[in-house]
Amino acid sequence: MPLVLTRKPMQSIHIGDDIIVTLVSIESGQVRIAIEAPRDVAIVRAELLASRQRTRGSVMQSFRERMKKAKTLD
Numbered sequence: 001m002p003l004v005l006t007r008k009p010m011q012s013i014h015i016g017d018d019i020i021v022t023l024v025s026i027e028s029g030q031v032r033i034a035i036e037a038p039r040d041v042a043i044v045r046a047e048l049l050a051s052r053q054r055t056r057g058s059v060m061q062s063f064r065e066r067m068k069k070a071k072t073l074d
Contacts, residue, residue, distance in 0.1 A: 005013060007023040014020055019041065024032040035043055 012022040020036040
């Protein structure tokens with residue numbers, strides 16, 4: 001189960017020693033956050049990550065199909 005915290009605007013959450021998540025504002029049902037993290041930490045919105053994984057999956061499927069077709073041509 002995930003940890004769920006309540007924050008007010010401009011309050012922060014520290015994750016480990018290197019990551020700080022700050023609630024910047026809440027307007028019209030949207031929450032704005034600021035994330036401070038080392039450059040080597042990837043920060044990706046979940047919907048973009050899901051899209052990227054679907055794209056990778058279709059690329060791999062296409063590759064497998066081409067490999068099967070190439071084997072049948074031998």
